[in-house]
Amino acid sequence: MKFKIEKLARFINFLLPFVVLLSFYFLPLTSPLTWFFIFLLVLNIYSLHIQKKHTLLSNFGILAYLRYFLEGIGPELRQYLYANDTEEKPFNRTERKDVYIKAKNEGKSSSFGSLLDFNQRKYALKHSFYPRDLISTFSLNFGEERTLKQSYHLSKPLLIGAMSYGALGKKAVRALARGAKKANLIMNTGEGGYPKYHLMESCDLIFQMGTGKFGVRKENGEFDPDKLKKLSEIEQIKMIEIKFSQGAKPGKGGLLPKEKITAEIAELRNIPLGKDLYSPPYHKECSSPLATVHFIKNIQEISQLPTGIKFCLGNEKELYDLFSIMKKEKIFPDYISLDGSEGGTGASPKTFMDDLGYDLKSSLKILSQILKDLEIENQLKVIASGKLINSGHQIMALALGAHAVSTARGFLLALGCIQALRCHTNNCPTGITTHKAHLMKGLNIEKKSERVKNYASNILKYNYELLAALGLKDFSEIKPKHIIFN
Ligand SMILES: Cc1cc2nc3c(=O)[nH]c(=O)nc-3n(C[C@H](O)[C@H](O)[C@H](O)COP(=O)(O)O)c2cc1C
Known part of the structure; x- marks a missing residue:
């Protein structure tokens, strides 16, 4: 096959000058076809003899462009035509469709049978012989352990995961925040600094402080307690989250590519324009366990709000x-x-996504064991995240020790994300993770906020139904014994 392509390339390279000569002879000089052949000839000479960057172009000439073209549209071809419904990653078409259906309030059931490969299924839930009637209440108080005056009451076991303005465009942030308000959910601001667009929709917020301290930093990048105090006094900000790491890049600070840093984002974060933005991989104040504990206390005292920490589990001995x-x-x-x-x-970076950290289910098992061994389970709450975009997985996370769950990408799919995997390029085709006006044009904040609300209410409905199927009446009753480990 390789040999044939080489021959074809040589044949094209040989033929092209003659085609141009023939077109001079048979066609008028004004013909677009003549100019098209001239263009191909010039491009071929440039590819073969002048440019030195691409080996394939030097060796094969313009035929190599065909390969680049096919390579470029490969992901779309696979997604639309060739990949089967349960094949794509991180979320396959069946999983994405389930979110779209919930977000659009369409179709309540499927037929014929599950599309899962049951030989590959690692976890399932144990339903009871005696299911219960549906009870849809949930209650969780953050900060009650410290008898905090401003404790936060969560009335649903679901939160909107941390995503900053910067990673997301302003319309996506507002659609999520408006949806959160409608669905009575709390939304995490992500580590993007002053939450200007989150605040516009008057939903409850968790303000996240990353290692870059955006929104609460001094000119020199150090933590500014006065700014945190001021932010904490904003009515909508209900909790503070200190981010130590996240699953997709543990051990590495946040990254915002320069393509996505607009003048407004630079101002909100207090950072320069035109350079990729790397946050430090750690909080300067947290060089030892003791220093870390005192930093947490400091933030609790300044904010007077429930204060959590976010991390992805790596070295379990350090956590202990x-x-x-x-x-x-x-x-x-x-x-x-x-x-x-x-x-x-x-x-x-891809290697940070692929090669570090415990997956969520293993992390929950380890964390629960540590809390149990130290007899401190009653001192704090646990929120779990990591591909928990459907009810089954959310209930499994609750069974493994989480008190509530959050999802980020579930809500992006509800906004209409098609998993183009271009969040880092500022070219999101659905206008969600971009700041380009022409790409954000189609994102209707009001319409998408309804989808966010629908997705949340439908997923919660199935959470309560699964709870009843397990024969339980309260989420706190779900335990690891309700899981089938295959
Ligand atoms: C576009 C995007 C931006 C994110 N930004 C942040 C962030 O600012 N801070 C953070 O802690 N996590 C951030 N995350 C990670 C999510 O909050 C969440 O922890 C992770 O995606 C797991 O949830 P999921 O599988 O439901 O998406 C981001 C994720 C996405 C997809």
Whole structure:
């Protein structure tokens, strides 16, 4: 096959000058076809003899462009035509469609049978012989362990995961925030600094402070307690989250590619324009377990709000030591946001996405065991995330020790994300992770906020129904014994 393509390339390269000569002879000089052949000839000479960047062009000439073209449209061809419904990653078409259906409030059932390969199914839920009637209440108080005056009451076991303005465009942020308000959910601001667009829709917010301290930093990049105090006094900001790491890039700070840094984002984050933005991989204040615990306490005291920490689990011995110090010092974060290594991101090096950290289910098992061994399970809440875009997986996370779950990409799909995998390029075709006006044009904030609301209410409806199928009446009753481990 290779040999034939080489021959074809040689034949084209040989023929092209004659085609141009023949077109001079048979066609008028004004003919577009003549100029098209001249263009091909010039391009071929440039490819073969002048440019030195691409070996394939030097060796084969213009035929190599065909390969680049096919390579370029390969992902679309596979997604639209060749990949089967349960094949794509991170979310296959069946999973995405399930979110779209929930977001559009369409179709309540499917038929004929599951599309899952049951030989590959690792987990399932144990339904009861005696299902219960549906009870749809949920209650969780963040900060109650410290008898905090401004504790936060969560009335649904679902949160909108952390995504910054920067990773997301302003319309996507507003659609999510408006949807959160309609669905009575709390939304995490992500580490993008002052949450200007989140605040416009008056939903409840968790303000996230990443290692770059955007929104709460001084000119020199250091933490500014006064800014945090001011932010904490904003009525909508209900909790603070200190981000140590996330599943898609543990051990690495946040990354915002320069293509996505507009003048407004640079101002909101207090950062320069025209350069990729790398946050430090760690909080300067947290060089040891003791220093970390005191940093958490400091943030709790400044904000007077429930304060959690977010991380992806790596070295379990370090985590055990950290919690031992917490126990000794009697200082605990009000919650842990535990992100599995399968979590998503707006931008990260591939190896950090693929090769680091525990997946969510293993993390939950390890974390629960550490909390149990140290007898501190009642000191804090756990929020889990990592591909929890459907009810079954959300219930499994609750069974493995989470008190509530959050999803980021579930809500992006509800907004209409087609998984083009271009969040880092500023060229999101659905206008979600871009700041380009022409790409955001089609994103209707009001319409998409309805989809966010529908997705949340439908997924919660099935959460309550699964709970009843398990024969339980309260989410706190779900335990690992309700899971079938295959
Ligand atoms: C576009 C995008 C931006 C994100 N930005 C942040 C962020 O600012 N801070 C953070 O802690 N996590 C961020 N994440 C990770 C999510 O909050 C979440 O932890 C992860 O995607 C797992 O949830 P999921 O599998 O439901 O998406 C981002 C994820 C995506 C897809």
